[in-house]
Amino acid sequence: MTDNSALDPEDRKIVTLARSARARNGVAEGAAVRDDTGRTYVAGTVELASLKLSALQTAVAMAVASGAKSLEAAAVVTDAESASEQDRAAVRDLGGPRTPVLVAGVDGTVRSTVTAG
Numbered sequence: 144m145t146d147n148s149a150l151d152p153e154d155r156k157i158v159t160l161a162r163s164a165r166a167r168n169g170v171a172e173g174a175a176v177r178d179d180t181g182r183t184y185v186a187g188t189v190e191l192a193s194l195k196l197s198a199l200q201t202a203v204a205m206a207v208a209s210g211a212k213s214l215e216a217a218a219v220v221t222d223a224e225s226a227s228e229q230d231r232a233a234v235r236d237l238g239g240p241r242t243p244v245l246v247a248g249v250d251g252t253v254r255s256t257v258t259a260g
Contacts (some may be wrong), residue, residue, distance in 0.1 A: 147253055153177060154245060157218040160185045162251045164198065165220050173241035174198035174219045176234070178211035199230040199244075203237055214238030217259075219243040225259055 147155055148238060157175040165173025174197070177183050186201035186229035196204070199219045206214065217234045218224055226234075226244045234242050242259040 147251065150245075153181070154201065154218070154243075156244055157183060157216060158220070158247050158251055158253060159219040161198070161218045162247065163250075165249070168221060168257055170198065171222075172198035172219055172221045174202040174217065176202045176206050176211075176217045176238075177215045178206055179213040179215055180211075181213065181215075182206075182209070184209065184211070197227065197230050199226065200233045203233040213219045214242050216243050216245065218247060218253075220249060220251065222249060225255060228237065231257065231259045 147258050160175035164185045164187045168187040172188045175185045184202050184205040186198050187200045189196040212236050232239040240260045244255050246255045247253045
């Protein structure tokens with residue numbers, strides 16, 4: 144576990160936004176990404192009969208649709224132990240392999256930080 148008070152304020156912000164998206168929408172996961180200009184994009188899990196996207200995939204898609212050229216960081220609030228390979232691939236596609244992905248529990252406590260790798 145990571146002491147959230149030790150996080151960079153901008154990283155704390157995306158964890159808080161991800162947690163809020165999860166709670167507000169009543170979905171399994173919430174996510175937020177920060178682009179290279181500091182703009183943030185927030186999303187929840189999408190589960191339709193014809194479309195299923197994780198929260199992190201949706202946040203990356205929102206960033207791309209809004210014109211983001213790169214990512215600085217990503218955060219996901221989830222019950223899972225880590226970010227899935229598909230989630231990390233979406234972050235990697237826009238941010239590169241070294242982009243940090245903060246993985247937090249539903250209480251907002253960051254459990255780990257992995258790279259998009």
